[in-house]
Amino acid sequence: MTHGQDIETLFVAAHTLSRLAALETANETPSAQWRTLTILRDHGPLRVGELARLSRVTQPGMTRLTGQMVEQGLLTRATDAADSRATVLAVTPLGLEALQTWLLHLTSALAPHFADLTEQEWDALRTTAQVLTRNLARATASAEVAR
Template sequence: MTQQLRTVLGDLVSVNSRLTRLAASASGNTESPAIWRTIAVLRDLGPMRLGELARVSRVSQPTMTKLVRALDERGWVRRIADAGDARAWLISADPSGIAALDAWREEIAAVLEPTFDDLSDDEVATLAASVEIVRSRLERARAARMAGDVA
């Protein structure tokens, strides 16, 4: 990896964190970011056991248990039987949870818009292309991890 790529990737992670903090602050939304992250993980990766969800989300299992309980009380997740183990449950995003996540994303996009509304069409296209590059690399990395888990 070139030093330039390392620098750009470090900057991308850093600026993403700053953007996330700005969005949370500007929106005034009082939900824990962990709520949205949990629903997004379930939306993106599909149903999974509580321990796996905790690992992927980088929180402890007791913390994830609390998050899932709060999401379950709102009807934003569902517990479904694990076909591979009758004693276990999988946690799945409920359509109402996905709708809440979509509404939150719309809310933060709206509050961030004034910060970016003077971008040129070319700059917006560059941002859109950048998002697609990152998304495709994340999907490729996920597929490689999944293939490694199966092997």
Template sequence: MHSEPTEIFESLLTSNHRLTRMAAQSTGSTVSAGVWSTLSVLNADGPRRNGELAKAARISQPGMTKLLSNLIDDEWVYRIADVDDSRAWLIAITDKGRDALFGWRTQLAEATKDIFGDLSDTEWATLGRAAEILASRVGVTEVAA
């Protein structure tokens, strides 16, 4: 049992990372984690400049430029003029990109059924409350449509 806040958060972060990797691998998807990270940032935070988006998604700026080219071709994101700087562009998520992101999240959740299928109602309630607490502390307000 973890008793110190640092131990609790270390366990949460490590377990979440492992769970996400396990779920992603089980889907068989070849879409990179960078794509989902980028779409998640845009969905949660709104349009961003390339450099800001690269930093938020933890991708190099050259890597982000290449990734955005593919996302624009796939119509998952689009460029809009930056009203604060006419030389710059902002990147925004499209409805198609949002649908892809929410579809991916559903796939990840479905992939965890075998791991969590035997939880009791009490355990589900505990996880539900923990998810609410985490979401409120990190500013998660987005909900799948």
């Protein structure tokens, strides 16, 4: 198998895992909400346009979603310190708690699918996750600098 095929297999497996997670949790919350909370947790406060770009949704769609999330108390809006005409969105403690609760529920729902792994396989998954996290963080930072 080539390195390209390995990346493809990993990518397809990640999508399959995401779909399985959605089915197993039967969560009615749109995945865009969890993605938005995660992005704001990881990047800090952002303008709607930047949040939409990172989430790969339209700005009007993100405006609608974040408006609902502000109403639910998951996000706050504040004036952008760099430009008082603009606003930034930030995740609230309630939003972080909701995200953490969902991640625990997700982990619990998926755990049975990994119950038969050996310690060596767990080590391989742990290493893979660490490599992905490191490389994707670096790639994301490079993409943001180039922008």
